[in-house]
Amino acid sequence: MARKKKYNEDEVIEKAMHLFWRNGYAATSMQMLEKExxxxxxxxxxxxxxxxxxxxxxxxxxxxxxxxxFEAFKNSNKGIEDIKDFFYNSVRxxxxxxxxxxxxxxxxxxxxxxxxxxxINELMNSFMKDLKELFIQKLRMNSKKDEETIVKQANYLxxxxxxxxxxxxxxxxxxxxxxxxxxxxxx
Amino acid sequence: MARKKKYNEDEVIEKAMHLFWRNGYAATSMQMLEKExxxxxxxxxxxxxxxxxxxxxxxxxxxxxxxxxFEAFKNSNKGIEDIKDFFYNSVRxxxxxxxxxxxxxxxxxxxxxxxxxxxINELMNSFMKDLKELFIQKLRMNSKKDEETIVKQANYLxxxxxxxxxxxxxxxxxxxxxxxxxxxxxx
DNA sequence: TAAATAACTAAACGGTTGTTTAGTTATGAG
DNA sequence: CTCATAACTAAACAACCGTTTAGTTATTTA
Numbered sequence: 001m002a003r004k005k006k007y008n009e010d011e012v013i014e015k016a017m018h019l020f021w022r023n024g025y026a027a028t029s030m031q032m033l034e035k036e037x038x039x040x041x042x043x044x045x046x047x048x049x050x051x052x053x054x055x056x057x058x059x060x061x062x063x064x065x066x067x068x069x070f071e072a073f074k075n076s077n078k079g080i081e082d083i084k085d086f087f088y089n090s091v092r093x094x095x096x097x098x099x100x101x102x103x104x105x106x107x108x109x110x111x112x113x114x115x116x117x118x119x120i121n122e123l124m125n126s127f128m129k130d131l132k133e134l135f136i137q138k139l140r141m142n143s144k145k146d147e148e149t150i151v152k153q154a155n156y157l158x159x160x161x162x163x164x165x166x167x168x169x170x171x172x173x174x175x176x177x178x179x180x181x182x183x184x185x186x187x
Numbered sequence: 188m189a190r191k192k193k194y195n196e197d198e199v200i201e202k203a204m205h206l207f208w209r210n211g212y213a214a215t216s217m218q219m220l221e222k223e224x225x226x227x228x229x230x231x232x233x234x235x236x237x238x239x240x241x242x243x244x245x246x247x248x249x250x251x252x253x254x255x256x257f258e259a260f261k262n263s264n265k266g267i268e269d270i271k272d273f274f275y276n277s278v279r280x281x282x283x284x285x286x287x288x289x290x291x292x293x294x295x296x297x298x299x300x301x302x303x304x305x306x307i308n309e310l311m312n313s314f315m316k317d318l319k320e321l322f323i324q325k326l327r328m329n330s331k332k333d334e335e336t337i338v339k340q341a342n343y344l345x346x347x348x349x350x351x352x353x354x355x356x357x358x359x360x361x362x363x364x365x366x367x368x369x370x371x372x373x374x
Numbered sequence: 375t376a377a378a379t380a381a382c383t384a385a386a387c388g389g390t391t392g393t394t395t396a397g398t399t400a401t402g403a404g
Numbered sequence: 405c406t407c408a409t410a411a412c413t414a415a416a417c418a419a420c421c422g423t424t425t426a427g428t429t430a431t432t433t434a
Binding site for chain 2: 114
């Protein structure tokens, strides 16, 4: 019937994601996105609705990239050791391209914590809930912990992930390793 | 010679601080600041230069508030127990007025991590450096740790403060306590 | 090849951004 | 009381924000 798109939506959304990741939502303008994505503003709006929609798609794109390590995480049965691997893998993902941008999800959680945004908040809460549930499952695998301890440790790990995001911005492999090892020392 | 200011600079900067704290730097506009501070834009510029200068002053104001617990922290000699108290006090400060805004310094560190801002970065780095040095001093007080372990633990605590900031946004005293106790369990 | 249609470009939209200006008001010192 | 001076108000500034429009170009299908 008509023309085909010159660009691939998955490719340009990944570029958008990296820009949001680096600068945060508020500090990223459509002009910057236009340049980074290499397509016209109109095309962005045609494909993704608006800036907010583009951001949501960017987060989904990030979660998709995370999914590879998430699947490995789910399908293993080594308990706490799996969580530790997950931490190491998470920090590795945050360091691609030599960046020190932390974790996009954690950054978003931080940026929107004082701001009411139903869609973002739902997205973040469901992610945190899923992650906590996974932590609990893994923690249950090891030894003879009571349920109270398990929940306590899962909460601890969920918050420790914020420290991990900060760690991933440190340009020092040793420091990162130290942080992770210290975190898991007493579980 | 001429009129006196109707407003007190220290009072209005505190109001500005709370707004920056709640929304972050980029998402806070001069219009919002004008309203919150209760003075005209012109007066803001006359007193604080520009938005960036106002933000720097706001951070200084925050650090000044932090200073009360910082002094108590410095002047005590209970070692690790002091650091734990510092964590509890930090989280308490982050919760004034029933807010869940985290720590302004941590938030700022997160927001500006991908953005080049010499003044902000210097400010953050010097704060982190000072805090780490204090942690090291406190850690040295306890028992017979070797220097390598001390530095490792200090780095861990510095990053754990990011988890603490996230914890302070959780509306659950028990969870916060659990996080802190878990953090200090293996030092 | 021709008509249909979607993707493209570029310019403009109204609103808001951070910042400055011009003009008024109040209060200090002489 | 007066006048110099600084703090005030309100309006305007250019630049940029996210978003939309109008008009052009290219490609598909019949």
